[in-house]
Amino acid sequence: MRRIFNKIRSVLKFYLAVNWIKTIYFNFKKFPFHIAKKLPIFFYGSVKFSNISGEIIIDAPEIKKGMIGFGQKFEMLTRSKRIAEISILGKLVFKGNAHIGIDCFLHVGENAYCEFGYMSCLGSNVKLICKEKVILSNWVGIGYESQLTDSNFHPMMNTETGEQYPMTSPIFLASHNAFSNRISIMPGTKTPENCVVASNSVVNKDYTDLGNNILIGGVPAKLIKRNYNRDWESEKEMLKKFKIIW
Template sequence: MIRSSYRKLRSFYHKLKFYYSVNWTKTLYFNFKKFPFEIAKKLPVFFYNKVTFTSIRGEIIIEGKIKKGMIGFGQPYEINTRHKGIAEINITGKMVFKGHAQFGKDYFVFIGENGYCEFGNMAAMASNAKLICIEKIVLGNYVQLGADSQIIDTNFHDMIDTNTGEKRKKTGPVFIGNYNFSGSRISIMKNTKTPDFCTIATNSFCNKDYISWGNNILIGGIPAKLIRENISRDWEGEKDELDKFLTI
């Protein structure tokens, strides 16, 4: 009986601690500001700890079955437990979620006025993530990107060919395949395309189309090169536990 009571108390403590970490002011404001009442009352988007809404006038779309907390900004699912309190949201374009999605702590999300960003089901970016979308960024299902990773689809500034005077396009779409997995501190830049079941090594710089290299590959380096074929994270072995771990 004592052991059973202890388990119940521990479970209650963990739930209380979890819900205490939710920024209820920002969570309620965002949901009822961006969604029809029937969706908003289910609170599909949770914000955790401090976050600045620089702008949320863009369009937010959730496809599929709506569930409470299915999208988490600042979600506490990593080893590190402390927030710096620098999370920022600036969405003036369109952001589409195809299911559950998670951002770790201290993220920066910018979707420009003409930008389109899509997150597949169970896509996640860990702590200190930076996502800047001016044109188009699409993450497939079960994309798991490590801490300090960034996805940026623009050079920000115009570049020219000094011989011809030709101006180079400063934006380019990014497409990340299904079941992609990365280490920390990776940079995914404009015109990057990765195949399904692609693993990206820590400290890598991606800036081109890697799809022709086939599925189940490991790429890495600055810029990224093919390191190994016929290798993948054990998605089938981890999938059930991953689903439980990342959903509330």
């Protein structure tokens, strides 16, 4: 009897957590009816749609209800500041299940391209700003209070030569990357597969020449250890069970 009661309570708690008005509005606004009726994107709690005029594509073998969650509470931190916001003017592509934590800011600028791979994840209070191109491959996890931006936002120059530096440069994060908390992922960042990044680091260049299975960190980040990786295989089934709603 207690088990049944706990199950009912859990289901009620979940349904009360979903922002059904924003969920229904967004899905039917951005997808054709045959996709929208499945409600593939769930919004939880308060979220502001500052602009959703861009294109959202789910490029997955199967589209399911709630496969993409925005505002999910899957970390130890569970209280929201009610500051979540999305602004999609360019193209946002999901390659499968994806998870975005509470109080995140997601911006894809005009003519920009942003891609979330299968089981990619943004922790709470993460800011992702894409002005040109940002790709998170499969199983990329970004820790809480981190920021990703492929833009300097302002024109920068060499004061001796007068050379103008590019304002934007694409970010590519390879599969099975684990980013700890409060990391700044800057324009031009490119990581290898099976890479771990230490807390409070600044990553700002191409690290692929270091090879796979590495730990990097620091300001700016540099190689700390080789033959180092998150044990993804031991966690995958647990993560799927914990984060995939349906």
